[in-house]
Amino acid sequence: MFDHEPSRYAGKVAFVTGGSSGIGRATALAFARQGASVVIADISEDGARETERLIEAAGGKALAVRCDVSRSGDVKAALDALIKAYGRLDFAFNNAGVEQELTPTSEIDDADWERLIGINLRGVFLCMKYEIPLMLNVGGGVIVNTSSGAGVADVRGQAAYCASKHGVIGMTKATALDYADKNVRVNAVCPGIIETPMMDRFSGGAPEGRERVIAQEPIGRMGKPEEIASAVMWLCSEGAGFMVGHALVVDGGQTIGI
Numbered sequence: 001m002f003d004h005e006p007s008r009y010a011g012k013v014a015f016v017t018g019g020s021s022g023i024g025r026a027t028a029l030a031f032a033r034q035g036a037s038v039v040i041a042d043i044s045e046d047g048a049r050e051t052e053r054l055i056e057a058a059g060g061k062a063l064a065v066r067c068d069v070s071r072s073g074d075v076k077a078a079l080d081a082l083i084k085a086y087g088r089l090d091f092a093f094n095n096a097g098v099e100q101e102l103t104p105t106s107e108i109d110d111a112d113w114e115r116l117i118g119i120n121l122r123g124v125f126l127c128m129k130y131e132i133p134l135m136l137n138v139g140g141g142v143i144v145n146t147s148s149g150a151g152v153a154d155v156r157g158q159a160a161y162c163a164s165k166h167g168v169i170g171m172t173k174a175t176a177l178d179y180a181d182k183n184v185r186v187n188a189v190c191p192g193i194i195e196t197p198m199m200d201r202f203s204g205g206a207p208e209g210r211e212r213v214i215a216q217e218p219i220g221r222m223g224k225p226e227e228i229a230s231a232v233m234w235l236c237s238e239g240a241g242f243m244v245g246h247a248l249v250v251d252g253g254q255t256i257g258i
């Protein structure tokens with residue numbers, strides 16, 4: 001039960017995109033455990049409601065909002081709902097994302113490229129665009145954007161995904177410079193192979209596919225969503241107050257030497 005946990009973020013409000021599943025759900029739960037009220041914005045309304053239910057069942061406060069992060073109007077409406085419910089924004093985890101099937105560049109369909117970049121890159125831009133003024137209204141805040149090992153290394157058959165995740169890091173650093181002196185800290189997290197529904201789809205979920213992706217991990221296993229959530233919580237903490245524009249790789253050693 002969250003009731004037994006310290007309330008480090010009591011009275012504070014967190015916005016988590018892609019909070020219906022995987023890394024986003026684990027992070028929404030972690031914010032709630034610390035005492036923050038959490039708005040879960042996701043294209044999957046049922047999934048967002050389930051995260052809301054999990055948080056409330058454990059004694060936390062949450063609001064599920066259906067939101068397609070690639071649509072400006074949806075992102076603005078989700079943050080309007082957050083302000084209506086809780087009155088302020090302190091933390092944002094811009095995490096919603098989609099994977100790319102292994103496809104050589106010349107065979108990537110134009111529409112698939114637009115969709116992936118629209119969600120993974122434009123989605124993060126739109127979130128920051130509407131989050132930052134709300135944070136400035138309360139004297140500051142912290143943003144963490146989800147990049148990937150594929151944001152710092154290059155992966156065969158992943159041109160669209162790599163472009164989006166490299167782009168997230170560039171956008172994170174540029175935005176961090178824009179707002180560093182205004183008490184809005186912006187950083188990125190770069191997960192390695194994490195055991196989530198996305199990784200199940202990517203690996204095919206069968207033992208053979210799982211072994212193939214685990215073989216990329218020097219640590220010899222997949223990461224847990226909670227291990228990314230804990231990095232996000234640290235980036236949002238006062239202890240990380242001097243972290244600005246950093247891309248924090250949390251990957252079991254996957255990208256060492258790349």
Ligand code: NAD
Pocket residue numbers: 017018019020021022023024041042043044047067068069070095096097098099119146147148149190191192193194195196197198199
């Ligand atoms: P997941 O598929 O379990 O969760 C992704 C969430 O994003 C889902 O809840 C989905 O409904 C939501 N989503 C998808 N499109 C959306 C849209 N247009 N608008 C709003 N929400 C949308 O995946 P995950 O593994 O938890 O991934 C979370 C993030 O971490 C993604 O950005 C992903 O690229 C990144 N990542 C994952 C891994 C991994 O190994 N799992 C590794 C590196 C980076």
